[in-house]
Amino acid sequence: MMPIGTPKVLYRTPGEGSWQWVDLWNALYRERVIFIGQNIDEEFSNQILATMLYLDSVDDSKRVYLYINGPGGDVTPTLAIYDTMQSLKSPVGTHCVGFAYHLAGFLLAGGEKGNRSAMPLSRIALDSPAGAARGQADDIRNEADELLRVRDYIFKELSRKTGQPFEKVSVPKADFYNVSWITKDLSRIKRFGSQEALEYGLIDRIIRPPRIKEDMPRKDAGTGLGSPRSPQQLSDGLAHWL
Numbered sequence: 001m002m003p004i005g006t007p008k009v010l011y012r013t014p015g016e017g018s019w020q021w022v023d024l025w026n027a028l029y030r031e032r033v034i035f036i037g038q039n040i041d042e043e044f045s046n047q048i049l050a051t052m053l054y055l056d057s058v059d060d061s062k063r064v065y066l067y068i069n070g071p072g073g074d075v076t077p078t079l080a081i082y083d084t085m086q087s088l089k090s091p092v093g094t095h096c097v098g099f100a101y102h103l104a105g106f107l108l109a110g111g112e113k114g115n116r117s118a119m120p121l122s123r124i125a126l127d128s129p130a131g132a133a134r135g136q137a138d139d140i141r142n143e144a145d146e147l148l149r150v151r152d153y154i155f156k157e158l159s160r161k162t163g164q165p166f167e168k169v170s171v172p173k174a175d176f177y178n179v180s181w182i183t184k185d186l187s188r189i190k191r192f193g194s195q196e197a198l199e200y201g202l203i204d205r206i207i208r209p210p211r212i213k214e215d216m217p218r219k220d221a222g223t224g225l226g227s228p229r230s231p232q233q234l235s236d237g238l239a240h241w242l
Contacts, residue, residue: 110161120194156182
């Protein structure tokens with residue numbers, strides 16, 4: 001079987017006349033498109049941070065597009081990405097293209113309001129951050145206290161981004177299970193479809209691709225491989241979703 005590897009695409013730097021072959025991720029980075037499609041650890045987080053900071057330094061008036069399709073990851077590296085998103089001058093739009101579980105869902109909700117979206121079949125899940133403390137009792141207690149502090153920070157940010165109340169409001173006992181607040185909802189893992197995420201405030205809209213008429217002829221009908229599209233065209237297509 002022939003290995004696929006990283007595809008290469010034609011790219012032309014603005015202001016230059018010649019085209020060059022670059023790897024796909026490089027081309028997308030240049031068009032301010034960043035993918036989070038794996039577990040977030042220190043190394044991957046640093047790559048995302050460096051890319052965002054560079055793009056912000058080049059032009060802080062253009063939006064950065066963050067496409068999410070991943071399981072989340074470690075607490076500290078993910079929070080580093082979130083805090084950087086909030087500190088950039090460039091607006092950051094987020095889009096879930098598959099699933100955004102755990103802290104990846106937190107990043108999805110952390111995008112610029114009005115520019116957080118998901119596909120119709122996207123799946124999102126949120127819960128409290130988990131730890132694995134070991135050692136002496138005092139060490140475990142210190143670790144638990146720190147984890148609770150981080151949890152409260154995440155929940156308060158989610159409350160600010162979604163509009164859901166952080167703590168319990170005064171409600172009749174009979175309505176307890178019908179009222180949402182962050183600390184209750186996320187005491188255990190909570191799963192959302194795209195419509196549920198929209199209603200909860202995690203995203204602002206659901207992207208529904210326009211339907212293509214079945215009897216409409218293909219533009220490239222009767223041809224082989226078409227001429228390569230530029231990454232600018234590809235980026236314009238991706239940006240259209242946001």
